[in-house]
Amino acid sequence: MRRRDFIKVGGAGLAGAAALGGATGNWYGLYGSPIPDPATDGTVVPSFCELCFWKCGIRAHVKDGRVTKIQGNPADPLSGGMLCPRGAGGTGLLYDPDRLKRPLLRKGARGAQTFEEVSWDTALDAVASNFRRIIDQHGPHALGLFSHGFGASWFTHLFRALGSPNLAAPSYAQCRGPRDVGFQLTFGSPVGSPEATDVANTRCLVLIGSHLGENMHNTQVQDFAAAIRNDADIIVVDPRFSVAASKARHWLPIRPGSDLALLLAWMNVLIAAEKYDRAYIEQYAYGFEQLKAHVAPYTPEWAFPRTGIEPQVIRATAELMAGARPAALVHPGRHVTWYGNDTQRTRAIAILNALLGSWGRRGGFFMPAQAEVPGYTCSLPHVAEPVTADRPDPSVYPLADEVLAQGLCQATIPGGLGTPRVRGWMVYGSNLLSTLPNQKETQAAIQALDFLVSVDVLPMEIVGWSDVVLPEATYLERWDDLNHPAWRTPFVSVRQPVVPALYDSKPGWWIAKELGNRLGVGDHFPWADGEAYVKVRAESAGVDFERLKREGSVALAGGPRYFEDGAVPEFGTDSGKIELYSQTLAQHGFEPLPTWHDDDVEDPPAGYYRLLTGRAPSHTFGRTTNNRLLSQVHAENEVWVNAQVAQQWGLAHGERVYLQNQDGVRSSFSAPVKVTSRIRPDAVFLVHGYGHRARELRFAHGRGIDDTELITRYRTDPIMGGTGMNVNFVTFLRAADVDGAGATPGAHAALAVTAEVRA
Ligand code: SF4
Missing domain, CATH: 2.40.40.20 (Barwin-like endoglucanases)
Known part of the structure; x- marks a missing residue:
């Protein structure tokens, strides 16, 4: 396919707009809060990054209408004034010459990547009429949203307003989901994002297939550098000598797939040698005796032929962890969908942390605090949806607490998961062909669709399969929802346009609102624009909006972060304790304690x-x-x-x-x-x-x-x-x-x- 097949320029009006290039005005109002920048004779506008999910606070330097430099915002608790290379390179996205510039309508066969440029009215009308037809004929459950990124909140809101519960983020079932379920089962709380890991204060950090330093999650990498400076012991378990391994005292080049065997052997050593945190376990944990009996056979000698890690190394590394506890952190990782036994493996990581007494303790996991932001939530009151299209039988994958992207894909293929099947997709910022396993299955689902609309910044593979393509403004050109994650201290940060949107791209809030109006759910979008929405949100949190726009991030008062400082231990499990033995897993017919099976690998x-x-x-x-x-x-x-x-x-x-x-x-x-x-x-x-x-x-x-x-x-x-x-x-x-x-x-x-x- 040649480039001219992809874009066939539409009418004269659009050609005229094209001639304007990036000089189109910012029709949706004021942008940003420029602060004079004497160093460059320009301005600086704070916002937060979207080059990954960490959302670091940035300060964008603007001169003559162009972003010249992006730096960390010192007022932001996540960046602390420093960015990773990607964050600093955000202008490479903003000024990418390959950006989607105008709405596109498919011409020819789906997947042939032949489009014509159309006006926003034409594109939005096409989306609305197709969605309306699908809803009228099959109900709102026949629509599914796949999303990735912070800007997705406008579209999850739209889908909820339309009555569809099928909101899937591949970051769950293709990435962090097993970890969050494993920790929820054990501590009654997920790990959070950003993770509440106290890496900077740890005395012993264990990384299992987790590549800090290659994974540039900014704050964690800064904290990792602090741990190295503090001479913390670092243990890296990885078939590959990663950057993190190069900083480690022990590199354990494990046989791929055998991590659970190693984790069980470590538990065996801690319990057999009575090196675990007995007082912590007695006070907070449920099921210790069952765990003790369960791990008794999993000796280092048992683990050696399975893992390739010698028994004396298993014992020595367990000793290091025990010597550092409770400031010993077995990192939960993030991308953990490896072998299909992932919830049980991450459960084992959680249990090992419990034996070390690290949950809620300095150098282990801190107790995060989150700003209360009651105004305008960009999600409707959540209605329990017993059945989503990805799991027509809720007894299958019973502990999934988010929609499974792969399941939604299967529910789109005729006969895949039964009826009703999904017939219309919106894909927001998620290149499904590179995200979901088994591309043939993904393509089969796409070909079975009645309608597919993509909202994206770049012409990714999924765009080429779409019926309508809506070009979104980049994170440097738009308002998004307020960021207020659970972290060491509660804070809020704002994403505001740094420069006007280039070409004929539009912000997500506007696209969702326009679609809402066309689909008869406009009353769910009562805000005039993105700025008005964020203003209400900020003020509901007690934050002065003008100050927020000026400073980018505003920290709020927060309580103690560790049990030893007075943080109240609360565990949202059935027993109200840390569940070493999981009653929930037992009730659902799963092994209540992580168990090794030789045929797992x-x-x-x-x-x-x-x-x-x-x-x-x-x-x-x-x-x-x-x-x-x-x-x-x-x-x-x-x-x-x-x-x-x-x-x-x-x-x-x-x-x-x-x-x-x-x-x-x-x-x-x-x-x-x-x-x-x-x-x-x-x-x-x-x-x-x-x-x-x-x-x-x-x-x-x-x-x-x-x-x-x-x-x-x-x-x-x-x-x-x-x-x-x-x-x-x-x-x-x-x-x-x-x-x-x-x-x-x-x-x-x-x-x-x-x-x-x-x-
Ligand atoms: S870690 Fe890097 S890419 Fe991610 S939000 Fe922070 S600066 Fe941006």
């Missing part, structure tokens, strides 16, 4: 390697890989291959390979090999978010390998429906052979596997 077939994925500090997956500024640091991913394996295959450092998985699916593009001793021989590693096939992403297109293409298998967590995706294996195809042979998918034999590799 499958080793790679001969000549194949487990596909592991992660992040790079300068990118947030596919959301940033078209950012030309950030890509100066990291322009494509590499295939990490163990040096011995590379030698066996005769692969040279930098040589390009395609990957092909166990089901014969080959990556669309190739990537260079990184020959390294920093990874186990049975695994390869890729940074997620590369290998874009959307040609309108003119910078990112074809750079590197898209791991999601290769994730054709997933194992579903029976407790909450998370999709474990580290269950795929890949082999190598030399790019020189593939490209020379004409690059027909599936037509290329894998490199000859040597006898040595098979052995």
Whole structure:
């Protein structure tokens, strides 16, 4: 497909607008709260970042109507005046020449990526008429929203107003969901986002497959640096020698998939040697005797053949944790959908923290506090919805507490989950083709849809499959809801436009309100505009709005953060205690204590390697890989291959390979090999978010390998429906052979596997 197929410029009026380029006025009112910036003779406008979910406070420097620099806002508790590389590189998104510029209407077959530019009225009318037809014929349950990002709140509000409960965020079932359910079951509270981990004050930090330093969650990375400065002991469990591992006292290169065995062995050591926090457990925990009996067989010697970690190392690391407790933190991680037993594994992490007495304690988990913001919630009063389309039988994945994106996808395919099925999607800021496992299933669902509308900033793959495309203004050009997360101290921060919206993009609040008006639910959007909405919200929290606009973040008074300082221990479990033994799991027929099963882990077939994925500090997956500024640091991913394996295959450092998985699916593009001793021989590693096939992403297109293409298998967590995706294996195809042979998918034999590799 060539570019001219994608955008066919519409009428003369639009062509005229196009000629204006970025000079269109900000029709929706005043923007931002500029403060004179004597250093540059410009202004500074505070807001908060959207390059990842952490939402750090920023100060954008503006001169002659252009953002020249983005820095951290010292008044903001999350950034503390410092940003990660992505946050500082936000102008690369704002001025990305590939941005969606005007509304688009599909012409031709779905997925053919042929569109024409239309006016906003035409685009919004098309969305409204299609949604109205679906609601009239099938009811509001036939609509589903997939979303990612803070701006989604306007659209979740719209869907609730329309009566659809099908609000799915892939960040749940494809990322953090098992962790939140595991901690909820144990402590009666999820970990939160941002996580209430007291990394800065810990004396012993355990990271299990969690790549702080590559995962640039700003405050945590700053805290991690503080822990290193404070000489805290760091233990990293990872098949790969990550950046975090390079700072660790112990790197445990574990056999992939066996983390639960290690966690059980650590519990065994703490209890057998009576090194756990006995007073804490006696006061706060339920089910200790059952746990003690349960973990008795899980000795370090039992764990060794399963994990590859020697018994003396398991004992030594358990001793380190015990010596530091309660300032010992076994980090819960964030992207935890690995093997399908993920809720039980994260339950084991929670139980280990309980044995160390770290929940609610300095150097463990602090008790977060949140600002009360009662005015205008951007969500209607929540009505319990017993049945959502993703789970027509609520006894399946009974502890899922959010809608499962994969389930919503299946509920769209005729015969997938029964009736009624979902027929209309809105996709907000979520590139589903790179987010959900099994792209064939996602494509089958899309092809079965009556209607698909995307709201996005960039022409991601999902945009190419849409019937209508609505170009949203970037986070630097719009108002969004007030940010007031639970954190060390309660605070509120504001997102306000820093510069006028470029092109003919519009803010999400306006798009949702216009759709609400057209769909007969306009009375649910009583605010005049985004600013008026945020003003009411801020003032309801007792915050002066003018001050908030000027300062960006305003801290409020908060209570003690630790039990030892007077924070009241409250556990929202059935027993009112920390549930080592989970009554809820037992009631639902699941194992009430995490249990190891040898068949939980499958080793790679001969000549194949487990596909592991992660992040790079300068990118947030596919959301940033078209950012030309950030890509100066990291322009494509590499295939990490163990040096011995590379030698066996005769692969040279930098040589390009395609990957092909166990089901014969080959990556669309190739990537260079990184020959390294920093990874186990049975695994390869890729940074997620590369290998874009959307040609309108003119910078990112074809750079590197898209791991999601290769994730054709997933194992579903029976407790909450998370999709474990580290269950795929890949082999190598030399790019020189593939490209020379004409690059027909599936037509290329894998490199000859040597006898040595098979052995
Ligand atoms: S961690 Fe980085 S990308 Fe994420 S919000 Fe903060 S500055 Fe932005």
